[in-house]
Amino acid sequence: MSSAITVVNTALVKPHLTVIRNEQSKASERRRSIITVTHELLRVALADLPLMKYPFVSGTGDRGEGEVFPFGELAFVFVMRAAMSMAWAAWDLVPEAPMGVLDIKRIESGDEILAQHLSTKLPPIVPKVCVVLDGMVATNCTALGALRIVKEWGGSGMRTIFVGLVGSKQGVDALQKVHPDVPIFMAAIDPGLDEHGYVRNPGVGDLGDMTFGTFMPKSIELN
Numbered sequence: 001m002s003s004a005i006t007v008v009n010t011a012l013v014k015p016h017l018t019v020i021r022n023e024q025s026k027a028s029e030r031r032r033s034i035i036t037v038t039h040e041l042l043r044v045a046l047a048d049l050p051l052m053k054y055p056f057v058s059g060t061g062d063r064g065e066g067e068v069f070p071f072g073e074l075a076f077v078f079v080m081r082a083a084m085s086m087a088w089a090a091w092d093l094v095p096e097a098p099m100g101v102l103d104i105k106r107i108e109s110g111d112e113i114l115a116q117h118l119s120t121k122l123p124p125i126v127p128k129v130c131v132v133l134d135g136m137v138a139t140n141c142t143a144l145g146a147l148r149i150v151k152e153w154g155g156s157g158m159r160t161i162f163v164g165l166v167g168s169k170q171g172v173d174a175l176q177k178v179h180p181d182v183p184i185f186m187a188a189i190d191p192g193l194d195e196h197g198y199v200r201n202p203g204v205g206d207l208g209d210m211t212f213g214t215f216m217p218k219s220i221e222l223n
Contacts, residue, residue, distance in 0.1 A: 005176055005184045008044050013037050013187055020165065021204050027213035031085045034135070034165065034211065037187050038089035041163050042131070045185045046093075049074065049129065069094055075127040079104055079146050081208035082135030086163070090133065098123035102149060104142045122153050129159045135207040137167030137186070139197045140175045147179050161185070166204050168193040 009017070016033035019025045025033075051067035058064055077100035078087040087099055100122040132150055137143050143162065151160055162175070163185045170193050176184060192200030204210070 005172060005186070005189075006044065007186050007189055008041050009188055010040065013040050017166075017187055020207075021202055023205065023210070025210075027211060030211055034085040035089040035092070037165060038086040038133070038163070039093060041165075041185050041187060042090060042093055045131065045161050045163050045183070046074075046129075069096055071096055072098075072125055073128040074131070075100060075123045075129075076131050076133060077102060077122065077146070077150050078133040079135070079142055082211060083133040085211055086133040086135065086165070090131065098125075098127075100150075102146050104145050120149060122150075126154050126158055128157075129161065130154055131161045131163055133163050135165050135211075136199060136204065137164050137171040137175060138193060138199045140167075140171035141197075143171070143175050144178060147175075147182060151179075165207070166190060166199055168199045171199075 016036045019029050019033040020037065050070065050073070052070040054066050054068040056064055056066055074094060075098045076087060076090045076094075078084065078090075080101060080103045087101075090097065091099065100120075102120055103118040105118055130150055132143075132146050134143050134146055143164070147160065147162065151158075154160065160179075160182050162179075162182050164172075165186070166188045167175075167186050167190070169189050169191055172184060172186060172189050176182075190199050190201050190203055192203065194200050198205065208214075
């Protein structure tokens, strides 16, 4: 089965994507925009999520039957640091869902860009559906590492979905090739990838630093 690559670049996403990309945006503004974009991505990615019937009594005293998220059947796993704001967005929509975390660091080794896996903390119960959240897909080394770890943990009975913000065409295409069974949802796919493994044209930059306020804009010169 071949996975689909879905780009959710609607009118509600585009202005926030501009804030995320703009080096002059405040870190607080960028975090808010990441949360908003992630909300839109997850609404599409989880549109067909199975729900559980739930009986209730309304404020008028009438009995009805609604639907709720089935506890334990959905989990999220985010990649540090860039996807931390995405994790908060996921909890906004599904506050009951457990949240795993992968600390995977991108390192440059000569001409190669590698993923160094530092730590893992995954939910104790394997869900039916797991959404992997990662901010950027450039060379895709961290995304590949995250999906490998999550799929080994979940086994063949778990459905895995990947949600990212911005990726390079090269990286996203390669991710789909290695994991053809994983649906991929992105806010944007850019054409460029430079020699340092950063998404370009226009790209974002180091999303972790830009989100945490540890980024120095190139337009600012230190005396």
